[in-house]
Amino acid sequence: MGSQKLKIRSSLVWSGGTAILFGILVLVLLLMWGLNPTRFLKISNIQSMAFQLPELGLLSFAMMVAMISGGTNLSIISTANLSGIVAALIMQAAQKSGTLAPGIITAYAILAAIAASAIIGLLNGFLIAYIEVPPMLATLGTMIFLNGISVSLTRGYVISGFPEDFLFIGNGLVLGIPMPIILFAAAAALIALLFDYTPYGFELYMLGTNPVATRYAGVNNRKILMKTYLLSGVLCGLAAIIMISRFNSAKSDYGASYLLVTMLAAVLGGVSVYGGSGKVSGIVLSLIILQLLSSGLNLLRANAFFTRVVWGVVLILVMIINRISSYIKDRG
Amino acid sequence: MGKKMLLVTRTLLIVACAIFMALPLVSVAAQGKKYEIVTVVKITGIPWFNRMEEGVKKAAKDFGVNAYQVGPSDADPAQQVRIIEDLISKGVDAICVTPNDAKSLEPVFERARKQGIVIITHESPDQKGKDYDIELIDNIKFAQHSWDTLVKYMGPSGQYAVFVGSLTVPLHNLWVDEGLKYAKTKYPGLQLVTERIPCGEDQELAKQKTMELIKAYPNLKGIIGFGSLGPTGAAQALKEKGLTKQIAVVGNVMPGQAAAYLKDGSLKQGILWDPANAAYAMTWVAKQLLDKNKLSDGMTIPSVGKVSLSGDIITADVALDITASNAESLGF
Numbered sequence: 140m141g142s143q144k145l146k147i148r149s150s151l152v153w154s155g156g157t158a159i160l161f162g163i164l165v166l167v168l169l170l171m172w173g174l175n176p177t178r179f180l181k182i183s184n185i186q187s188m189a190f191q192l193p194e195l196g197l198l199s200f201a202m203m204v205a206m207i208s209g210g211t212n213l214s215i216i217s218t219a220n221l222s223g224i225v226a227a228l229i230m231q232a233a234q235k236s237g238t239l240a241p242g243i244i245t246a247y248a249i250l251a252a253i254a255a256s257a258i259i260g261l262l263n264g265f266l267i268a269y270i271e272v273p274p275m276l277a278t279l280g281t282m283i284f285l286n287g288i289s290v291s292l293t294r295g296y297v298i299s300g301f302p303e304d305f306l307f308i309g310n311g312l313v314l315g316i317p318m319p320i321i322l323f324a325a326a327a328a329l330i331a332l333l334f335d336y337t338p339y340g341f342e343l344y345m346l347g348t349n350p351v352a353t354r355y356a357g358v359n360n361r362k363i364l365m366k367t368y369l370l371s372g373v374l375c376g377l378a379a380i381i382m383i384s385r386f387n388s389a390k391s392d393y394g395a396s397y398l399l400v401t402m403l404a405a406v407l408g409g410v411s412v413y414g415g416s417g418k419v420s421g422i423v424l425s426l427i428i429l430q431l432l433s434s435g436l437n438l439l440r441a442n443a444f445f446t447r448v449v450w451g452v453v454l455i456l457v458m459i460i461n462r463i464s465s466y467i468k469d470r471g
Numbered sequence: 472m473g474k475k476m477l478l479v480t481r482t483l484l485i486v487a488c489a490i491f492m493a494l495p496l497v498s499v500a501a502q503g504k505k506y507e508i509v510t511v512v513k514i515t516g517i518p519w520f521n522r523m524e525e526g527v528k529k530a531a532k533d534f535g536v537n538a539y540q541v542g543p544s545d546a547d548p549a550q551q552v553r554i555i556e557d558l559i560s561k562g563v564d565a566i567c568v569t570p571n572d573a574k575s576l577e578p579v580f581e582r583a584r585k586q587g588i589v590i591i592t593h594e595s596p597d598q599k600g601k602d603y604d605i606e607l608i609d610n611i612k613f614a615q616h617s618w619d620t621l622v623k624y625m626g627p628s629g630q631y632a633v634f635v636g637s638l639t640v641p642l643h644n645l646w647v648d649e650g651l652k653y654a655k656t657k658y659p660g661l662q663l664v665t666e667r668i669p670c671g672e673d674q675e676l677a678k679q680k681t682m683e684l685i686k687a688y689p690n691l692k693g694i695i696g697f698g699s700l701g702p703t704g705a706a707q708a709l710k711e712k713g714l715t716k717q718i719a720v721v722g723n724v725m726p727g728q729a730a731a732y733l734k735d736g737s738l739k740q741g742i743l744w745d746p747a748n749a750a751y752a753m754t755w756v757a758k759q760l761l762d763k764n765k766l767s768d769g770m771t772i773p774s775v776g777k778v779s780l781s782g783d784i785i786t787a788d789v790a791l792d793i794t795a796s797n798a799e800s801l802g803f
Contacts, residue, residue, distance in 0.1 A: 178561055187560035191553050295637075299574040310578050386552065386575035393575065396545035437557035443515050443544040 156409045159460050160424040163453065167428055171435030178438050186317055190310075192430045193323035194385065196423075197378035198397055199404040200330060201371045203422055206405055208367045209347040209414025210267060210274030215375050216398050217285035218259045220391055223379035224289050226252035227298040227389035230305065241302035248305055253376045259285065260372020261365065268364035289391035299388035309384030319381045326377060330370075331419040339366055347414030400450075404429060407454050409461075428453065505537040507563040508757045510750050511554055512542035513571045518725055519699075519746055522803030523569075526747030530754035533773070538754050548572035555579050558588075565589035565757035567750065573598045589760045591753045594642070596784050602760060605752050607744040607775070609788045610642070614649035616790055617721065617742055618658065621693050624719035624739040628660025629692035632684050634705070634722070636671040636698030643671065643697040650695070664688045671698020671723070674707070681708035685718075696722030699743075703729055706737035730798035741793030747803070748775050748789060756785065 172179045198215050205212035226248040233244040259281065266277040311318040334340035345353045346363050354360050383389040408425035410417030429450060436446045510527045512520040524540045531538035541558075543550030548571045556579055558566055566588055570576050573595045580590050580600030592604045621631065633650075635643040647667050654661050664684070670676040677700060684691055685708070696702035702722035706729075709715045715737040724732075724741035732738035752775045759766060768780040778787040793801065 181560070183562070184560040187556045191556060194549070297572060297574040299577075306578065310582075382549070385578060386548065386572075387578045388572075388574035390548070390572065390575070392547070394547065394549045396543075396547040396550060433553070434557050434560075437541070437554060438561050440509075440539055440541055443542060443550075443554075447544055 156461060157418070157420055157424065159457065159464065160408070160421060160428070163457065164424055164428050164431070167431050167435075167453075171431055171438075175435060175438045179435055182315075184434065184438075186312075186315075188430050188434050189317040189320040190385070191434070192426055193319035194378050194382045194394065195397055195400060195404070195429075196323050196426045197326060197374050197381065198394070199401040199408075199422055199426060200326065200419075201374035201378070202401040203405045203408070203410050203417055203419075204330070204343075204367055204374070205274065205278075205371045206402075206410045206412065207347045207414060207417050208274075208343055208364060209350065210364075210367075211278065211402075212263065212368065212371050213275065213278040213398065214259070214263060214282040214285060215371070215378075215401060216394050217282045217289065218256055218372055218375040219379040219382060220389070220393055221259065221285045221289045221292075222252040222256040222376040223383040223389040223393070224292055224298060224391065225255040226380065227301070227383055228292070230301050231298060234300070234302065241304045244302050245304040245308075248301070249308075249380055252380050253373060256372045256374075256376025256379065257369060258372075259375075260369040263372065264365035264368035267368060268361040286391060293389075293391055295391060297388045297390045301384065301387055306384055306387060309381050309386075319385070322377065322381065326374065327419050327423055333370075334419065339363065343367060344415055347411075347416070349415075400429075403450060403454055407457055505535065506565065506758060506761050507561075508536050508538045508565040508567065508754050508761075509558055509563050510538070510540040510567045510569075510753060511551060511558070512540060512569050513551070514546040515542040515544060518727065518803055520569075523746035523750045525802075526745075526750035527754060529747070529774075530751045534754065534758050536754065536758055540750070546571055548575040552576065552579050555583065559583050559586060562586070563588060564761055565591065567591040567593070567753035567757055568595075569593045569749075570595045570598065576600070589757050591757050591760075593749045593753055601783065603756055603766070603783050603785055605749060605756060605785045605787075607749050607752070607787050608790050609786055610645055611649050612788055613742070613790050614646040615653045615657075617646065617695055617697075618650045618654050618661075620721045620740050620742060620792070621695050621719065622658055622661070624721065625693035627658050628662075630662045630664045630688055630690050631693035631695065632664050632688075632691065633667045634671045634677060634680070634694065634696040634698065634701035635667045635669055636701075637669045638667070646697055664691065670704070671696055671701030674700040674704040677701045677704025678708045681705040682712070685712060685714065691718055693719045694722070696720065699723045699725055699728075702738055702741065703732055706732040710735070710737045724793060725803065726793045726798040726801040727803060729793065730795070733793070733795040733798050741798070743791050743793060744789055745791050745801070745803075748787075751775065752778075752785075752787065 178184060198219065201215045202212055229251045230244055230248045233239050233247060263278055263281055266272045267274050308318055313321060342358050342363050346360055350360055382393060404422060404425050406412065408421035432449055433446050512523060520542060527538050527540045541554055543554060551571050552575060555566060559582055566583060570592060577599050583590055584600060590601045592598045592601045596604045596606060598604055633647055635647060668680050670680045694705045696705055702720050702724050705720045709718055719739045721740045721742060723743055726741060729738055729741050752772045755772050766780055769777060771777050775787050775789060778785050
């Protein structure tokens with residue numbers, strides 16, 4: 140137990156896995172820079188990457204927390220889209236009535252998206268913790284259910300036209316730094332603190348490692364699961380706010396291709412598919428690696444499928460390196 | 472063990488720094504002053520956009536510009552936005568887009584135009600944030616031509632049915648509205664047996680709907696299909712039922728896919744436009760704008776012909792008739 144605790148507490152500190160990821164990041168950075176010496180890592184290029192990373196990043200966090208608990212959350216994209224649509228409908232109604240200031244409409248929209256995603260998160264948590272449906276099936280169910288609601292609310296159309304204040308969240312710059320990346324950094328820091336310095340964080344990792352032992356240790360597993368899927372849902376809500384602001388519109392199928400990519404980011408970042416391990420710093424590094432690869436290859440005008448090939452290769456490489464390094468560890 | 476990791480990281484960092492310092496020596500900024508005009512498609516790797524790419528390549532050669540095509544691996548609006556963001560940061564001269572979703576591109580188009588990047592769209596006449604939109608068919612004429620073609624094969628009177636991709640595809644439904652209006656005055660003998668049927672993007676469904684139509688309306692003489700898989704599905708059903716002589720099918724098809732049906736007569740004629748021409752025309756218009764040439768009503772676009780200009784929408788009327796004799800030679 141002692142070593143487990145040590146491991147958990149190190150999520151803000153360097154460790155073997157993180158060092159390997161960091162090494163890969165540096166190599167990718169140099170490779171991309173070498174291939175696009177005049178265009179890569181210019182201010183505008185860094186800014187564009189900082190606009191792109193957060194929506195996928197927050198969704199990856201949502202996937203990560205579910206995976207650490209030993210489950211998964213297949214409903215992240217549909218949660219984000221439904222929360223976005225709810226916020227969009229509220230903004231649309233408020234703008235039509237014309238009595239509210241744009242700042243207040245924006246605040247309502249944010250609250251609405253967070254509230255909707257929290258309710259969905261609790262629903263997932265309830266199904267998994269109390270009805271004891273396996274997470275994959277429970278969230279598959281809610282994924283289809285939520286997507287159905289989104290399509291019927293919008294009839295498949297786009298809801299668009301938000302106030303300037305709201306658009307700032309996804310498109311604005313603060314001292315040259317894109318607003319989405321600031322929100323992402325804040326969320327990352329909060330999750331890291333939650334994992335490292337609260338009883339919830341400790342119990343979450345315990346639950347993911349061995350639910351039976353955790354229960355015998357006097358932990359209320361159900362409560363932990365409820366909190367975990369609530370957190371996962373709210374992260375989707377945050378992603379939704381950024382996404383609909385960036386597109387100035389909400390729709391039932393935005394980001395539909397992100398679901399497996401969030402799993403890729405989580406696994407690449409060192410989250411175990413069996414639960415119980417994974418760190419915020421690892422995910423952040425893996426997201427940066429994926430973003431550098433995709434933007435760098437776009438600059439090289441590589442085929443989009445080639446980017447997928449490279450992502451896959453990097454994942455496989457990291458798995459192999461991790462295996463070898465743990466082999467060396469075991470022997471030495 | 473910790474030391475070993477540290478050593479690995481340190482070595483990696485040293486290697487990295489060495490490459491970093493050596494790179495500027497290798498990179499020679501030898502770039503010609505060719506315009507960089509990029510075509511962004513809905514999705515890479517499907518026949519329609521492969522054909523479009525041929526137009527891009529031809530334009531690059533003919534106009535002496537650096538023109539190429541990119542697109543996402545899924546038809547996801549979110550991915551299209553990311554690609555355009557990367558192009559903006561790359562600093563290209565013009566971006567020609569076939570939007571997945573017109574609304575989601577508004578913020579990113581605005582950012583592009585702030586940097587002086589020319590934006591041309593295709594199949595998105597109501598797009599905000601564009602310089603010009605190009606339509607290769609005049610929607611009203613296209614609809615009328617479709618009905619004329621049907622009459623050519625089934626005669627000016629009798630029962631017929633209409634397929635659309637779905638009830639929410641604006642273009643398909645516009646064609647049907649216009650076509651029905653036209654038929655009312657020009658071909659009063661035509662009798663639409665039922666409401667438009669949404670099955671045009673699904674070959675299996677189109678086949679099944681055709682079977683049902685044949686049962687319900689034994690006197691059916693014709694079918695018009697919008698959506699590129701409707702007519703082939705209908706043709707398949709007719710072939711199975713041995714009714715290819717009694718019922719005439721016309722509509723949107725991909726030539727390569729339809730060739731076999733056109734040859735055995737289960738499909739009478741395809742009506743479409745050539746995506747290669749669309750890309751060629753977009754690149755041409757982008758170059759004119761970059762050269763500061765004025766566009767005018769009645770101007771001629773190479774290989775497309777005379778076009779009309781109204782507001783910021785350029786319209787050509789180059790609907791393409793696909794028959795048994797040219798289906799294979801069209802090359803898409």
